[in-house]
Amino acid sequence: MTTQHRSAPRADLLDLFKKAVAAVSAADCVPAHLPAPPPGRTVVIGAGKGAAAMAQAVDAHWRGDLSGLVVTRYGHGAPTRRIEVVEAAHPVPDAAGAAAAQRIMALAGSLEQDDLLLCLISGGGSSLLAAPAQGLAFGDKQAINRALLRSGASISEMNCVRKHLSAIKGGRLAAACRGRVHTLLISDIPGDDPSHVASGPTIPDATTCEDALRIIARYGIEVPDAVRSRLVSGELETPKPGDPRFAGHRHEVVATAMTALEAAADRARALGIEPQILSDHIEGEARDVATAHADIVREMHGQVKASGKPRVLLSGGETTVTVRGKGRGGRNAEFLLALAVALEGMPDVHAIACDTDGIDGSEDNAGAVIGPDTLARAAASGIDAQAMLADNNGYGFFSALGDLVVTGPTLTNVNDFRAVLVL
Template sequence: MYATDSYSALLVPPRPAGLSDPRALLRDLFDTAVAAASAGHCLPPRLPAPPRGRTVVIGAGKAAAAMAQAVELHWQGELSGLVVTRYGHGAPCRKIEVVEAAHPVPDEAGQQAARRMVELVGGLTADDLVLCLVSGGGSALLAAPAPGITLADKQAVNRALLKSGADIGEMNCVRKHLSALKGGRLALHCAPARVETLLISDIPGDDPALIASGPTLPDATTCADALAVLARYGIAVPAHVRAHLESGAGETPKPGDARFAGHRSITLATAQQALEAAAARARELGIEAHVLSDSVEGEAREVALVHAAIARQVAQHGQPFRKPCVLLSGGETTVTVRGRGRGGRNAEFLLALAAALDGQPGVHAIACDTDGIDGSEDNAGALLSPDTLARAGARGLSALARLADNDGYGFFDGLGDLIVTGPTRTNVNDFRAILIV
């Protein structure tokens, strides 16, 4: 016969040590996910063998400098090259030049880097290797407008796409057909050298041709597809830009094109790998983890409603999972900007999640961009607790009012709940974790 206390202990599992500080636990899971997607971790084992001739390294993206650094540290033989990354995302390299440029709207620095990249791969031979390092953000950073299109044209279209609510595939479809290098065209400049592309994926579904608009990979989309995206979101473009698309002048090389024979692409890191690493870390701490999806898309505030409904079901009914547990998801949501506030898609997600949960006891959450920059702000994301709305009310902050103004940054900044990491130099998109205790 057991005493009452002992019998209760048999029915109720011991509380995992990690649950004593939910916020620290959630930050730990995010840091684990980022580390799993870092270039230093995932790139060295996938390097190709050196060629008989020269090795030239080129690349673009938020992780490009860290990838270049990893290549330098582990490459056997001579190499040279140039990569372009976002301002503040550089890394020290000795043989590969690192240029910093603007993101998400391209600038002259990115355009100049693209021109120099083309010059570097000119005159190569079949004995040479071009190692192309590609990660999310490369679409804006590798700024090479097609003939007849100006940098100002591309900047205006980029701004409109970013505000429209278009998903990343739709945005990159338009970008490819207004570019001189995206959609496989950069690889054509490398001929007859062999091209090996190493990628860190920020694309739901991890289609290599979509990452940074696929500068070295053939493109299955068309100018007609790009025009359809512009029409779908009501994006007006100058007459000469429309004529460029309607005439077919912006068409990209397609799958099956013999000019890509012998080339290879390898995806090094994905959202799924980052989520699996975070799940393994949670289980190490004694907390069951469930990956809902690595490729969630849609409006951030609508995605939040679905996550809130699942979290409430777990918290109130123990379905479909028993608590304590953590729910993990990745992908890339969108925000249709209607207000004048500050905040990226992760802050928007958390703000909508807070409103939907309405103080549900025992539910904590984190949402961050794995590149360390939520949209164009200086934070990676933010944290949410059961008392978020109560603390906000005490400070005169309305979640619904801030959501209507797209001001997730201002809301969480007012609570001291922003997460600021600085650039992580990788990018596998959104990371969300909801802890239910």
């Protein structure tokens, strides 16, 4: 065991996170996957937290005529010469996102057979491409989105509902285009199913109206009666795999959670730490995932003490939080607070959990860090960790301790990054 790891475990964890994010940057991942220029026009469209950085990479490497429009979250823009970047609200859509979605649909519909629609899709696009299905008011769409976010539904479940209540998601964008469609995706979806990234605006959808109705019922999501009846009748069904309108279309996933985890594992080895990648597609309640991690860490703790070699447990995916309290949360802060409670100050264990987009939920931090002294420092400050967890107030807990990780927008998004270091 090196002195470095005894004295600077937090710095090591931040270093691992930094390397993970760098490995999934658009500048590194997009250029090698650009298609050949078409005989006609090339129009770029895109949506997501990484859309502006992806557009910037295309703009820098594309040889030939180019124009287009991408929409990203407020604060996640990047300068481009030939592609317009619009910013809109996330995770609840706003009028700017609705206007951008209309313009993007119009661009797709304007192309002819010899043209190319180059689509740049990343996580967050579900909220940013806000085009309600016919008969669904924009205010109702916002309310449904808020309810889904608080429900504890998985990202795939939320996106199934979003697809069926949209005029652009679930393959509808590509189905409206007469030109060739080539989609590049940075995946924030556990399992990396491209049809779920940003609710798959260019990918045919295998889920059904019946699936959406089951999810709505499971989580008690209120939808207008007129919309429910159109789901029941199948009027809001999405284009399906095998639909001839998708013939000749291509899509490539250019960056994933595993890309990030493998980069962190490489960095850990360079630091003399043995990495173990648990999974890149963990889902479930954040506090339940924390309990499962704590069980693994207890076993790992004994192994490290026997071998004398530090180890780090790495995992990715997207947890959920069923909001019951009134605190300021974020799923990574919730995971870490639950992990700290479960570990009860276990010596020589440090952890980081951050969202790779730099924003944990809707807060201004990427995540947080914990150490063996976290609970003791909280208690000395009069902070009750259990009460804060019950109130879904992970952000407040770590803010009070000065243990938030604040990076600002990273302009990419492969979802959660977790590293538990055992010294």
